[in-house]
Amino acid sequence: GDSVTQMEGPVTLSEEAFLTINCTYTATGYPSLFWYVQYPGEGLQLLLKATKADDKGSNKGFEATYRKETTSFHLEKGSVQVSDSAVYFCALGPGGSYIPTFGRGTSLIVHP
């Protein structure tokens, strides 16, 4: 079945550091790919998405490129801020059953 693997956290960075959170997937067909962010005490919200190979999703300085050849969708940001501290979830789909597949989440902690 479909699955998403993302790097375990927590990822701890200093403000203005470069961020990469790795995400790889296994899926049949050509799913849409998503990154969701969960701030403390809140639900998940969409950060960015890409719907086909080589698409780049971007939002709030974050970027991710849909790489079909490596089945990856790594999240990057050039200069993180304290306010980016959150849990980030990579996700697939949904597929034909309309059930999205989520990774386990990666906690990001940014220190001043």
Next chain:
Amino acid sequence: DAGITQSPRYKITETGRQVTLMCHQTWSHSYMFWYRQDLGHGLRLIYYSAAADITDKGEVPDGYVVSRSKTENFPLTLESATRSQTSVYFCASIGGGGIAEAFFGQGTRLTVV
């Protein structure tokens, strides 16, 4: 207000009691989901629904019951709460028709004592 809302935000209940968590969405989205979030487990799907009166089990359905008599509401009931059901519960919806983004509620933090 448009969106997806959960109630209550916080709930403490005793072992053995029945408790219902509410979820309401204003978009008439077809698909709705209940997840629980626990440290070390990420999000785990409890139940989902493709439309009114159509529900199905997810990964961890035991001890939970759902209903969906109206498109906009998807309540989750713990029939006899246990301490292992202490968790944060999230409701989500997806529109269908090519709208693949999931919209989440704010969550309900449930503690079973």
